[in-house]
Amino acid sequence: MPTRSGSARYEGLGKDGKGWVSTQSGVLKDQQYGFNTRFEDGPGTNPEELIAAAHASCFTMALSFALAGAGYHDGTLETNAKVTIDKDGDGFTITSSKLDLDAKVPGIAADEFERIANEAKAGCPVSKLMTAEVTLTHRLSA
Incomplete structure (x- = not known):
């Protein structure tokens, strides 16, 4: 990959x-x-805006593929993500990424759509990144 x-x-x-x-x-x-x-x-x-765009696009694509895998071939998905940063002691923490989805998928039942959408949210690589290991290498020049 x-x-x-x-x-x-x-x-x-x-x-x-x-x-x-x-x-x-x-x-x-x-x-x-x-x-x-x-x-x-x-x-x-800013970083939060970029994370919001990444999360919205990743989730929307994951949901699109999940719906296609479930046999649906037509639809429109529009997702807005709002990423919040809050004060945390002397620093800051990203405290949430809220996905807001508008979807049109002909022929799908509401409960099936909800299940597939929640699975896509959990399985989206950017959702998983929110708790991923972060590593750092560095060099310091004088």
Whole structure:
């Protein structure tokens, strides 16, 4: 399976710093982020917005494949994810990712749809990431 990557650069430190985030595919290239985009209304993106987009897209695709696997061949799925970050002592914690789904799947019973949607939510790789092991390697230059 392929490994995907993203990168971030931050110049300056703390509130006065400015950052840029990019993706391997180039869909995002040097998009601005920083304190003002994360905790205020500054132009640019932030980690929680990117996680929300990743979770919404991953879940929606997982549900699409699960429905196709159950024999359904037509439908429209639209998911909005809201990721919340809250103060946690001296730092912050992402406390929730709330998926809100609008679906049209002709011929499916409500209870079957609910079961398949909940299985897709649990099985989506980004949902699983929320409790995944995180590792770090580092180098420090003088």
